[in-house]
Amino acid sequence: MALQSLDIKQRSATTTPAPQARQTVEIAKLIDVSACIGCKACQVACSEWNDIRDEVGNCHGVYDNPMDLTANSWTVMRYTEVEQNNKLEWLIRKDGCMHCSDPGCLKACPAPGAIIQYSNGIVDFHQENCIGCGYCVTGCPFNVPRISQKDSKAYKCTLCSDRVAVNQAPACAKACPTGAIQFGSKEDMKDYASKRITDLKERGYEKAGLYDPEGVGGTHVMYVLHHADKPELYAGLPANPTISALVSIWKGFTKPLATLALAGIALGSLFHYVTKGPNEVSKEIEDEIEAEDKETAK
Amino acid sequence: MIRDPKDLQRYSAKERSNHWVVGISFILLALSGLAFFHPAFFPLTQLFGGPVWARIIHPFLGVLMALSFLGLYVKFKHLNKMTPADHEWLKKAKNMVDGNDHDMPEQGKYNGGQKVMFWALAVCMLLMTVSGILIWRAYFGFDVTLVRLGAVVHAAAGAVMIGLIMVHVYAAIWVKGTIRAMWYGTVTRAWAKQHHRGWYRQVTGK
Numbered sequence: 001m002a003l004q005s006l007d008i009k010q011r012s013a014t015t016t017p018a019p020q021a022r023q024t025v026e027i028a029k030l031i032d033v034s035a036c037i038g039c040k041a042c043q044v045a046c047s048e049w050n051d052i053r054d055e056v057g058n059c060h061g062v063y064d065n066p067m068d069l070t071a072n073s074w075t076v077m078r079y080t081e082v083e084q085n086n087k088l089e090w091l092i093r094k095d096g097c098m099h100c101s102d103p104g105c106l107k108a109c110p111a112p113g114a115i116i117q118y119s120n121g122i123v124d125f126h127q128e129n130c131i132g133c134g135y136c137v138t139g140c141p142f143n144v145p146r147i148s149q150k151d152s153k154a155y156k157c158t159l160c161s162d163r164v165a166v167n168q169a170p171a172c173a174k175a176c177p178t179g180a181i182q183f184g185s186k187e188d189m190k191d192y193a194s195k196r197i198t199d200l201k202e203r204g205y206e207k208a209g210l211y212d213p214e215g216v217g218g219t220h221v222m223y224v225l226h227h228a229d230k231p232e233l234y235a236g237l238p239a240n241p242t243i244s245a246l247v248s249i250w251k252g253f254t255k256p257l258a259t260l261a262l263a264g265i266a267l268g269s270l271f272h273y274v275t276k277g278p279n280e281v282s283k284e285i286e287d288e289i290e291a292e293d294k295e296t297a298k
Numbered sequence: 299m300i301r302d303p304k305d306l307q308r309y310s311a312k313e314r315s316n317h318w319v320v321g322i323s324f325i326l327l328a329l330s331g332l333a334f335f336h337p338a339f340f341p342l343t344q345l346f347g348g349p350v351w352a353r354i355i356h357p358f359l360g361v362l363m364a365l366s367f368l369g370l371y372v373k374f375k376h377l378n379k380m381t382p383a384d385h386e387w388l389k390k391a392k393n394m395v396d397g398n399d400h401d402m403p404e405q406g407k408y409n410g411g412q413k414v415m416f417w418a419l420a421v422c423m424l425l426m427t428v429s430g431i432l433i434w435r436a437y438f439g440f441d442v443t444l445v446r447l448g449a450v451v452h453a454a455a456g457a458v459m460i461g462l463i464m465v466h467v468y469a470a471i472w473v474k475g476t477i478r479a480m481w482y483g484t485v486t487r488a489w490a491k492q493h494h495r496g497w498y499r500q501v502t503g504k
Binding site for chain 2: 013014015108110111112131132133134135137138143147152244246247249250254255256258259261262265266269272273276277278279280281282285286288289292293
């Protein structure tokens, strides 16, 4: 969704600075997992606001529905039953794009302008520029982007960039009945989280904490977790997500290096020809063959 | 260029056609592949009807190249076995590049450099095919770690392969009288005697 023009921080496959004269406030969505009741109002609000309708699936015997993110389901609730401190706990995590400060999808994307990171922190896909290669899926440390079966474009949560652009909270935050989804400046969200964490600690969740992983430069979707020491408990939320070293090699120094090397071979060949001259058959051998022919003719 | 009935046949029509299929698919693959390799080359996608078409076409061209390359590989692999003379040739390759080929050891149909090129391209082709399948998302869905590895290998082997082919093409331009072998299959006897004396002896019986 191409809306903002002046507050872009990064643009995929673009080596020159994007328009960034304006500095907007860094925003964040805070998901307080401890306050979530798993009602899925956020899922419904997302599909309503964005006008996306997933296929009606089947019952798999669990609460998760749909079972996974798709091109038409940009957020899903993931339910996990775990035993912690001899108690059964039902952990519910709203999964979706984390809007990383250092987005692996954007780093991997080969199509100029298909992925935009606004200076407010939102990482947005612009489907009209998407070529459907799936490199964003390869780059993402959270396994979030999905390629549509219908149009081969990549889709994911936009953090309601269109709503945020006009000072509205994302649809999911607006719909949440328990206030488990908060939205505001990243600064404010961190303050709010610290209050929640103090409260949780007082209630016996000693390891409660904020999930804002440094490996990806922090995220603009953060979680308050009761067990911040074990994020994997929450349906496999990675403990220390980073852009894979393989992706960094692939999209890092190798690109300019290989480009220079190829240019070097091309220019090297040209100057070799110019300085050493062509490798022609020697006059000597030409004459030998000619002499042989005369011999046979006799 | 004067064509002489005494010219030596180096490649059959079938071999030449096979080489052209590989060559054309390689050029199209390199152009579309570079477009996804670095943003500076992205405009090359316009040659393929736009970036989405380039993305769709690229892997199919890859299949074509892999299959046609296999044809060349099967046909020429026995001619590319390394011999002691090849190692000696490679040791003296610097003289050759400097334009002094007087004391190069006698070479058969292919010299040491060409053989190294053959095997390097074969390895690259294998890596490109396997890694290409790993990252062909339209039809395959492998584990993400494998896909990431595939992406790195595909980019690296692709860059090496483009470099090798540049050398291959330049060598053909540099050594006069070579390119005609690719067009109509024959070379002059003098060319053969100078560059591939062993092969010259073999085919002429001299």
